[in-house]
Structures are given as structure tokens and as C-alpha cells.
């Protein structure tokens with residue numbers, strides 16, 4: 001609107017005509033905005049989730065922006081030697097983790113230290129990565145692009161490559177009106193538009209808690225939900241299944257290889273603490289934990305029941321009355337396993353819009 005007003009011819013003494021011109025321009029510009037609105041994508045905001053933390057009004061998702069973001073997500077051009085795309089480590093049919101990989105596998109065949117995280121429900125988070133090392137969703141790709149064992153590229157070079165590309169300049173122009181050249185900011189915004197759409201909240205559990213017509217869980221599944229609420233939900237809290245805090249759940253007792261939150265905060269009490277991960281789609285996002293050391297959900301439950309390792313920063317919830325871990329009977333484990341399966345969101349992992 002402002003740019004249109006600036007372009008208005010201002011002829012003194014010809015106010016009536018100017019006003020008429022202004023009116024027509026306003027009308028046509030409103031019309032244009034309406035059309036743009038129609039091109040906007042609605043981000044699914046489930047009623048059982050809190051308000052998002054990401055301000056979608058600052059970067060509204062449009063069809064063109066989302067499609068550009070998707071193209072970038074699946075394009076290895078973002079890596080140094082054009083061999084690795086975001087989508088190589090974050091695979092849609094497994095809720096965007098890297099199946100069969102304990103830790104991620106990036107450029108030059110190098111392995112990282114950490115297990116890839118799912119890319120889902122990001123707009124409700126306020127920090128990212130296992131240690132919360134990234135505080136803004138828009139900045140996530142910079143971390144992956146520059147990481148020496150992931151894409152090992154300089155974002156300035158990525159922008160130069162995109163500007164030389166036969167298609168990207170036109171796609172950026174379509175997604176961000178008036179933008180003739182590709183800029184780093186717009187690249188990040190497009191990737192965020194794609195990632196903002198990756199909302200997973202259509203599991204059988206969701207239908208159940210939202211009282212939708214098909215929202216039925218079996219007696220065993222409900223039993224599992226009860227056990228979960230008693231024994232797991234203090235950390236895997238709310239319908240996001242995480243309290244977003246950093247905790248040590250006793251996977252290791254020595255954190256020399258990866259100190260977790262401590263690497264960001266430098267506080268001694270943060271050694272070995274990792275962000276409590278969401279358990280959405282957990283049945284299909286194995287292997288588990290920051291180091292991918294646990295292969296199955298059965299083994300995860302064994303870990304909590306009898307494998308918790310003590311260390312100075314172990315979460316007090318896992319060491320009550322001097323006893324390590326969470327007591328779980330065989331029946332409780334069975335019910336929990338059945339319940340955790342209800343968190344798989346088939347609509348999300350099968351959504352064609354999210355594929356390459």
C-alpha cells in the first residue's frame with residue numbers, strides 16, 4: 001500500500017482527480033490483496049495445542065512461498081558439493097527423521113554425533129536441536145548448511161548459486177513480490193514457510209482427545225494413556241508431549257562425547273541434559289535418544305524400568321527415594337507400547353504436499 005501511495009501523482013489544484021485516482025488504486029490494491037489472500041495457505045492450528053510461538057503474520061505462508069521452500073528443502077544445491085539435501089536426513093514417511101541411522105549421515109559420508117530430530121510442529125517450539133542451540137525457527141537452516149558434517153557450505157555461496165540458477169530467481173520473485181534477486185533472508189523465510197506447514201496433530205490420540213466422531217481408543221490404549229499420564233507426562237507434557245525443558249534421563253553416566261545443554265549454557269548443572277523430545281510419531285521415529293543408542297520402544301521402556309544410569313545431573317524424577325528409574329510392571333509396559341502407537345499420524349506422513 002505504501003509503495004502505491006508513493007507513486008501517486010500529486011497535482012495541486014486537481015484534488016478531485018487525485019482523489020478519484022487514489023480511490024481506484026485503493027480498490028484495485030484491495031482486490032489484489034484479496035487474490036493474494038486466496039493464495040495463502042492455512043497452517044493447521046489444532047484446538048488441543050497452545051498458541052504458536054512463531055509469528056506467522058511476519059512470514060505468512062503462501063502457496064508460492066511454501067512450494068519454493070519445499071524445492072529448497074529437497075535440493076542438494078544447499079550443500080558444498082551439491083550432494084546432500086535437507087530431505088536426505090529428514091524423510092517425510094518417517095516424520096522427517098533419518099530412519100536406520102543412529103546418528104546423521106551427511107556430506108563426504110561423514111557421521112554427526114546426534115540422531116536427527118523430526119521436523120514437525122516447529123511453530124510451537126521456542127528452541128531447536130537437542131541442546132536448544134538455535135533459538136529461532138528461521139535460523140535453523142543456517143545451522144544445517146554450515147555444519148561441517150551436514151552440508152558444509154557457506155550461506156553466501158548458496159545465495160550466489162541460487163541467483164545463477166535458471167529457475168530460482170523467478171520462483172523467489174513469485175513468492176516474494178518485488179524481490180528481483182535471491183537473498184539469504186528470503187531463502188530462510190521460504191524454508192520456514194515449508195516447515196511451518198509440517199503440523200502433525202491428526203493421530204488417533206488427537207481424534208480421541210478432541211472428541212471427534214471417529215475418536216475411539218481401545219480399553220488397553222486408554223489404560224496405556226493412564227500409565228503415561230502417571231509415569232511419563234511430567235516430562236513429556238501437554239499434547240506436544242514435551243515440557244521443552246532440558247533434562248538428563250539417565251541414558252549415559254559419562255557425557256564427554258556430547259555434553260548437551262551445557263554446550264550452549266556452559267552451566268555445570270546442564271552437563272548431560274537434552275531437550276525432552278516430543279513423542280508424536282514416536283513409533284516410526286526410531287532409533288531413539290540424542291545418540292540413537294536405543295533401537296526399539298520396548299528397549300526404551302526397559303531403559304526407564306531398569307536401565308537408568310546415575311550421574312550428578314540425573315533428573316530427580318528418575319531417582320525417587322534413592323531408587324533409580326520408573327517402576328513398570330509387564331502389563332504397564334504392554335499398555336504403554338499400545339498407547340504410543342496411537343501417536344502415529346498417517347495423514348501427516350502420507351501428505352503428498354510435503355514430498356519432493
Ligand code: HEC
Pocket residue numbers: 073078084085086087088089090103104105106107112114115116117118119122125127128129130131140141142144145149150151191
Ligand atoms: C546430514 C543430515 C542432516 C541434514 C542434511 C540436515 N539435517 Fe536437520 N537435523 C539433523 C540432525 C542430526 C539434527 C539434530 C541436531 C542437534 O540436535 O544438534 C537436526 C535437526 C533439525 C531440526 C530441529 C528440530 C527440532 O525439533 O529442534 C530441524 C527443524 C532441521 N534439522 C531442519 C533441517 C533443514 C531445513 C535442513 C536443510 C537446510 C536440514 N535440517 C539438513 C540432520 C540433518
Ligand code: HEC
Pocket residue numbers: 228231232233234235236246247248249251274275276277278279282285287288289290291297300304315317318326336
Ligand atoms: C525426567 C523426565 C522424563 C521422564 C519422566 C520420561 N522421559 Fe522420556 N525422555 C526424556 C528425555 C530428556 C529424553 C531425551 C534424552 C536423550 O536423548 O538423551 C527422553 C526420550 C524419550 C524417548 C525417545 C524419543 C526420541 O525421539 O528419541 C522416548 C520414546 C521416551 N522418552 C518415552 C518415555 C516414556 C514412555 C516415559 C514414561 C515411562 C518417559 N519417557 C519418561 C525425559 C523423560
